[in-house]
Amino acid sequence: MTGLGDRVWRGTTTLAALAIPASLGVISVVLLVGAWPTLRETGLALVLDRSWEPRSGAFGVAAALVGTLETSLLAVLIAAPLGIGTALYTVEFAPTGVSRVLATICDILAAIPSVVYGLWGAAILVPLVRTVVAPALQAVGGRTPFFAGPSYGAGILTAALLLALMILPFVTAVSREVIAAVPVAQREAALALGATRWEMLRDAVLPAAKTGIAGGIALALGRALGETMAVTMVIGNRHELSWSLLAPGYTLASLLANEFGEAASDAHLSALMAVALLLLLLVTLAVNAIARRLVRTVRAGLAAVEVTR
Amino acid sequence: MRRATLLGVTLGLAACGGDPPATPERNANGRTGSVDLTGAGATFPYPLYSRWFSEYAVKTGVKINYQSIGSGGGIRQLREGVVDFGASEAPLTDAEIAQIPRGRVLQVPAVVGGVVLVYNVPGLTAELKLTADVVADIFLGRITKWNDPRLAELNAGVSLPPDEIVVVYRADGSGTTYVFTDWLTRVSAAWAGGPGHGKDVRWPVGLGAKGNEGVAGQVKTTPNTIGFVELAYATQNRLPSAALRNRAGFFVAPTVNALAAAAAGVENRLPGPNDFRVSLVDTPVGDAYPLASFSWLLLYQAQSDDAKGRKLVDFIRWAVRTGQGSARALDYAPLPPALVTRILATLDGVSIGQ
Numbered sequence: 001m002t003g004l005g006d007r008v009w010r011g012t013t014t015l016a017a018l019a020i021p022a023s024l025g026v027i028s029v030v031l032l033v034g035a036w037p038t039l040r041e042t043g044l045a046l047v048l049d050r051s052w053e054p055r056s057g058a059f060g061v062a063a064a065l066v067g068t069l070e071t072s073l074l075a076v077l078i079a080a081p082l083g084i085g086t087a088l089y090t091v092e093f094a095p096t097g098v099s100r101v102l103a104t105i106c107d108i109l110a111a112i113p114s115v116v117y118g119l120w121g122a123a124i125l126v127p128l129v130r131t132v133v134a135p136a137l138q139a140v141g142g143r144t145p146f147f148a149g150p151s152y153g154a155g156i157l158t159a160a161l162l163l164a165l166m167i168l169p170f171v172t173a174v175s176r177e178v179i180a181a182v183p184v185a186q187r188e189a190a191l192a193l194g195a196t197r198w199e200m201l202r203d204a205v206l207p208a209a210k211t212g213i214a215g216g217i218a219l220a221l222g223r224a225l226g227e228t229m230a231v232t233m234v235i236g237n238r239h240e241l242s243w244s245l246l247a248p249g250y251t252l253a254s255l256l257a258n259e260f261g262e263a264a265s266d267a268h269l270s271a272l273m274a275v276a277l278l279l280l281l282l283v284t285l286a287v288n289a290i291a292r293r294l295v296r297t298v299r300a301g302l303a304a305v306e307v308t309r
Numbered sequence: 310m311r312r313a314t315l316l317g318v319t320l321g322l323a324a325c326g327g328d329p330p331a332t333p334e335r336n337a338n339g340r341t342g343s344v345d346l347t348g349a350g351a352t353f354p355y356p357l358y359s360r361w362f363s364e365y366a367v368k369t370g371v372k373i374n375y376q377s378i379g380s381g382g383g384i385r386q387l388r389e390g391v392v393d394f395g396a397s398e399a400p401l402t403d404a405e406i407a408q409i410p411r412g413r414v415l416q417v418p419a420v421v422g423g424v425v426l427v428y429n430v431p432g433l434t435a436e437l438k439l440t441a442d443v444v445a446d447i448f449l450g451r452i453t454k455w456n457d458p459r460l461a462e463l464n465a466g467v468s469l470p471p472d473e474i475v476v477v478y479r480a481d482g483s484g485t486t487y488v489f490t491d492w493l494t495r496v497s498a499a500w501a502g503g504p505g506h507g508k509d510v511r512w513p514v515g516l517g518a519k520g521n522e523g524v525a526g527q528v529k530t531t532p533n534t535i536g537f538v539e540l541a542y543a544t545q546n547r548l549p550s551a552a553l554r555n556r557a558g559f560f561v562a563p564t565v566n567a568l569a570a571a572a573a574g575v576e577n578r579l580p581g582p583n584d585f586r587v588s589l590v591d592t593p594v595g596d597a598y599p600l601a602s603f604s605w606l607l608l609y610q611a612q613s614d615d616a617k618g619r620k621l622v623d624f625i626r627w628a629v630r631t632g633q634g635s636a637r638a639l640d641y642a643p644l645p646p647a648l649v650t651r652i653l654a655t656l657d658g659v660s661i662g663q
Contacts, residue, residue, distance in 0.1 A: 053511050122526050130531065152475055153531055154516050233526075237480030237517030248516050254480075258519055261352075261379030262482025262508055264405075 031280065034273030037266070046274055052239045054259070059271040061278070063239040067249035068282065070156055071231065072224035074245075075163035080217055082164075083171025087213075088201060091179045103176065110169035118230035121162040126153035126234055129161070134246050145243035154236040157245040162234055163227055167220035174216025178209040214290065222287040226279065228253040252279040345620055349376040350383020350396030352520070353484045353539055354604040357420060357639050358396065361632045369627075371620050380484055380508070387414070387607055393621055395607035398422075398484015399508055400586045413610040415659065417652050418585050418603035419628060421572045421642040423540040424488045425563040425600065427525065427548040430455055431532050435467045437551040438560045441591070441599070444553075445497035447535060448476055449504075450514035455533060470533070476515030477527045477536030482508040485521060488602040489537045492590045537600075540568070541640035555599045556591050563598050568642035570594050571601035576647040583655045585648075601642070611660045618661040626656055 038046065042059050049060025086106070090099040134151030141147045182205045190204035191197075206213075236248020237258060252275050263269045355377040362373040376383075380397035387395035388409050400416050401409075426444065428437060443459050446452045452459060456469040479486045487508045494506040504510040518527040521542040528534045529546055540563055543550045552560040561567045571589045578587050589601040606625055612618025629652050633643035644652070 051511075054509060055505075055507055122523075123530060126527075127530050150473065152516055154518075154527065232480070232519050233523060237519065238512075238515075254519075258481040258517070259509065260382075262381035264381035264384055 028277075028280065031273050031277040034270055035277045036270070038270040038274040041267075042271070042274070046271075047278070050239055050241055052255075054263070054265070054268040054271065057267055059267075059274070060239075061252060061255065061275055063241050064250040064252045064255045064275070065278070065282075066241055067156060067159075067235070068225060068251040068253070068279070070245075070249070071159045071163055071235070071251060072221055072286075074157075074160035075167055075224045076217060076221050078160065078164035079168045079171050079220060083168050083216070083220075084175050084213060086168075086172045087175035087179050088205075090176055092197075092201060092205075103173075106169045106172050106176075109165075110173060114166065114227060114230045115233075117162060117166050118233035121158065121230055121234040122154075125158055125162055129153050129155070129158045129246075133157070133161075137246075146245050148244045149242070149247055151246040152236065152248065154234050154248055155246050156235065156242075156249045159231045159235040159249070159251070160245070162230055163224045166227065166230060167224050170220040170223060171213075171216050174219065175209070175213045178212025178216075179205060181212075182208045218287045218290045221290065222283050225283045225286060226253055227251075228257045232257045252276075252282070344374040345371045346373045346394070346617060346624065347375070347392045348373065348383070348394040348396060348606075349378055349386045349392045350607070351380045351398050351484055351604060352377040353398050353422060354396065354420060354641070356541065357636060357641055360635050360639065361628055364632075364635070365624060365627060369623075371624065373624065379482070381482060384607065387609075393608070393617055394625075397605050397607060398602060399487040400603075400605050401607070411609060414607055415583065415610045415655065416585060416605045416607050417625060417629070417655060418644055418648065419606045419625075420604050420633070420636050421568050421589065421601055421644060422488075422604050423563050423568045423571075423598055423601050423640075423642070424485050424492075424537050425540050425543045425550040426535060426537050426553070427528050427543050427546075427550050428535040429528050429532055429548070430470065432470065433467065433549075435464070436549065436562065437467075438463045438554070439551045440554040441492060441496035445493045445500040447474055448478070448493065448512070448514070449497075449499060450476075451499075472533045475531060475534045476512070477524050477531075477534050478512040478515050478517055479509075479520075479524060479537075480517030481519050483520075484508065484602070484604070485537065485539055486510065488590060488600060491588055491602075492600055495591055539640075540565075544640055553599050555595075555597050556593050557595045557597075559595060561596060561598045563600070565637050565640060565642045567596060567598035568601045569645075571597035571599070572603075572642065572645050572648070573597070575645060576651055579651065582651075583658065585652070585655075604641075608659070610658070615661055618659065622656050622659050622661070626653060629653070 038059060045060055047065055048062055049058065050062035051058045051060050052064070086102070090102045094102065130151050130153035134147070137147045186204050186208065187200055190200040195203065231251050232254035235251060235254060237250055237254060238248040239250055240247060242249070255275055256272055256279070259268070260272055263272055355375070358375055362375060366372050380399060383392070383395040384397060384401065386392045388411070390411055396419070401414065406414050426439060440463060443452065443463065446459070453474055454471055455474055456471045460469060487506070490500070490504065490506045490510055493500040504512065516527060518524045518536070521538045524536040524538050525542045525546040525548060528536045528548060543563070550563050552562045554560050571592050571594060573594050575587055575589065579585060580587070585603070589603060591599045592601070608621060608625070612621065629644060629649050633649070636643045
């Protein structure tokens, strides 16, 4: 009887586990089949050409591809130090009450729907960038091409700032958990050896938490790459390649959000499928590559520790 | 505003009183809780449609489930037979109809809507006057400053700032874009030879925003902007809208009456007995607003399901007669009565149960 129960359990959980690869498989196949006409017709021009004109059959997403990478990487660059810093503070320095409040606020931020971020971005952040952030950046780096041209508020930088805010809770929450999970004994050992608090964090806590933090960042990057509504509302939706972070741009996800509903022609629909496939590939590759690379460095780091020990 | 809406509801409900009794299918089918008809398509007339559906459900018990997923999606779902009817801003061309294998598609006007040019120019209190060639050149990036001589000439006595004009366009494909570019293509050779006419075009300059609400929001929060939205969005967002010069040479502000004027006499210009594909853009009527358009309902001429077909035709009959009473309160103009007669005749030609 127990044998039967075990088998049923095993079968059920196996089925549950299979659902994940199965859905990824189904999604990939559907996208690949849908995108096939475009991939055959347009080929590499899809990612190399920047003119996107559905009516004349030009499907180049170079601008949106660059915009996607640009906004997401910039968002991670802003959110990662901020998130890790917040996590260190809440775990190591803050009084229990404060850290509990901070953790709750962080969880609330993570639960805000993206369209709400978008509305806030369009109503508050866009004017703020136009009137405060852009003039300040231009005063400092106005001569560089990165802050050239007028700011309309909506643009690459605004999207990156909004994304940074949206992924901050992920980086913070994951970092907080893994930093808290570092054994107390390890910290005490470092302190007992005469390390200062900063040295203890740097040499005993952060190295041990590195993998987990990297995981949090990878998760956040994945979310930033795929974020749709909020970015669409603040990026200016323009197929344009510009050095200036103040210029309007596009992302793959917002291209899909904008055009899927009204795409009636088969060619247009297929091109959008190709965009979706590209986005899927990008998210999967980015997240996996980062995670893998960091796991490897952490392993190497641990091995080095073993050797010196 | 709220009072006007309430009044509209009351009038709409009062108008229902004179309608023919509920369809017999309701009793035959029994249950009223389930969905009887499904439709999909345009977002532009959705506020009006959703009021129609709820009024109609109260009156006849026929439930209609409509997804406002965009005209393109609605046409696709109609083509695949997923929905009973579609809704679109842009009527299908003969070539597009020919591509639909399930049978001939009828396109009937449901209501008249308008597109308005909204702007945000700090310090400007007077109503801006614009002509189509000036609007085309602004959207082409040829007129770049608010104090351009051509703008100043149209708006004598108005002080316009020397600032750069920021154009806001629809990033998503839309019926609003279709109507707006229809107008620009008719009156500007440069526009016709450049971006052209369609639901999505390549905009030479400006910022893209998603949806009417996105354009309205962007214009509202960014100084020196100009954009185009459906009339209701300009009213709701309290954005100033430009008076446009019509074909008769008058500057007309976007009002429901001026939209209704654009459709006046349209029944005399129809291309065929069951063909209503007439543009309401730049019509020659003296007090007509030049950026007006029909919103369309799409259905198969031969209905395969007897009960559903009858319900659908009954609903559209109701919509083009009684339903028109709700139009004004939501910033749409009712169809001209003579056109309604023609539409009813076309609906009589729908074959049900083959």
